[in-house]
Amino acid sequence: DQQVKQNSPSLSVQEGRISILNCDYTNSMFDYFLWYKKYPAEGPTFLISISSIKDKNEDGRFTVFLNKSAKHLSLHIVPSQPGDSAVYFCAASSPEPSGGSNYKLTFGKGTLLTVNP
Amino acid sequence: DTGVSQDPRHKITKRGQNVTFRCDPISEHNRLYWYRQTLGQGPEFLTYFQNEAQLEKSRLLSDRFSAERPKGSFSTLEIQRTEQGDSAMYLCASSNTGQGGNTIYFGEGSWLTVV
Numbered sequence: 001d002q003q004v005k006q007n008s009p010s011l012s013v014q015e016g017r018i019s020i021l022n023c024d025y026t027n028s029m030f031d032y033f034l035w036y037k038k039y040p041a042e043g044p045t046f047l048i049s050i051s052s053i054k055d056k057n058e059d060g061r062f063t064v065f066l067n068k069s070a071k072h073l074s075l076h077i078v079p080s081q082p083g084d085s086a087v088y089f090c091a092a093s094s095p096e097p098s099g100g101s102n103y104k105l106t107f108g109k110g111t112l113l114t115v116n117p
Numbered sequence: 118d119t120g121v122s123q124d125p126r127h128k129i130t131k132r133g134q135n136v137t138f139r140c141d142p143i144s145e146h147n148r149l150y151w152y153r154q155t156l157g158q159g160p161e162f163l164t165y166f167q168n169e170a171q172l173e174k175s176r177l178l179s180d181r182f183s184a185e186r187p188k189g190s191f192s193t194l195e196i197q198r199t200e201q202g203d204s205a206m207y208l209c210a211s212s213n214t215g216q217g218g219n220t221i222y223f224g225e226g227s228w229l230t231v232v
Contacts, residue, residue, distance in 0.1 A: 004159075034220070043121070043208050043223035044160065089159050103148070103212075104173065105221060107159030 003027045004092050006108035014116055019077040021111050023090030026071065030092040034105065035064060035075045038087045047088075048075070080115045087112050119143060121224030123209050129230045130199055137195045138227045142211030149192050150221065151184055152208040153177065160208055160223075166192060167214070199231045 005024045013019045021035075031052040036044035050057040050064045050073070057064050063076045077084055091105040122141040130136050142149045148167050152160035163182070164174045168189035178184075181199075186192040196203055206226040 036223070041226075041228070043123075043210075043225045046220055046222060049220060091159070103221075104150075104162050104165065105152075105160070106162070109157065109159050 001026075002108075003030075004090055004106050004108040006088075006090055006111050008111050009109070010112040010114070012114045012116060013080050015082055016079045019075075019080045019084065019113055019115065021075040021077075021088050021090075021113065023073050023075075023108055024071060025073075025092050027092070027094065027106070028071070029094040030106075031095055032093045033064070033066060033073050034091045034093075035062075036089045036091060036107075037084075038089060038110070044089055077113075080113075082115045082117050085113060085115050121209055121211050121222055123207075123224040123227045125227060126225065127228045127230075129232060132201060132231055133198055135195060135197045136199060136229060137193050138207050138209075138229075140192045140194070140209030140224060141190070142192070142209070143213075143222060146211035146213045146222075147189070148212045148214060148221075149186055150210040150212075151192070151194050152210065152223075154206045154208060154226070155204075163194075196229070199229075201231045204229055204231045 003026050034049040035047040038044045048059050048062045048064050050066050066073045087110040089110045090108040096103045124139045150165040151163040154160040164184050166186040181197045184194045208226045210221045210223040212221045
């Protein structure tokens with residue numbers, strides 16, 4: 001049972017254009033969502049996150065949108081650069097039993113983004 | 118560099134041998150996590166520690182796997198009697214419950230190949 005789904009295995013965009021990566025989740029208990037970027041043979045690098053109490057968070061070229069009713073989030077990269085080419089993972093966490101948040105992440109399978117010069 | 122550090126980065130071992138991976142988290146982080154990633158999949162949670170206490174273990178962590186964090190700082194993940202299915206990237210991550218949002222930061226991973 002895959003609780004976090006990234007239905008597009010790959011995405012190709014032109015440099016300077018917008019990249020939109022999508023993620024759907026099924027567990028309504030998830031309350032914190034993160035995007036990680038991963039290059040081959042390296043660990044995931046944190047990009048941006050959003051709490052379930054917000055619907056948008058922006059950091060430079062990266063914006064994450066959350067639609068709780070649709071259980072959907074997306075990552076927008078504007079403008080896309082060749083150095084953005086990597087695998088992007090969506091991850092989600094639910095509240096821990098002690099009441100804290102953001103522990104034990106559940107990841108999607110990733111989307112390979114290729115930005116062409 | 119004050120990020121999460123993992124050692125070794127690569128390990129090739131024969132089936133049946135034991136292997137141990139070490140993780141040094143970001144120094145002020147009280148939480149430490151182990152994940153495993155296989156080709157075409159996202160990282161999967163294995164276990165996590167808060168200080169020296171192991172608070173949760175995934176069903177993926179069979180009895181051949183053991184993790185420790187004896188002094189609440191570095192951690193080791195040992196795999197006994199390795200099998201070919203253990204071949205994967207083992208990722209360590211850390212976070213600090215004192216920070217808002219509790220962002221989890223990953224190390225560069227330890228690749229295990231069992232032949």
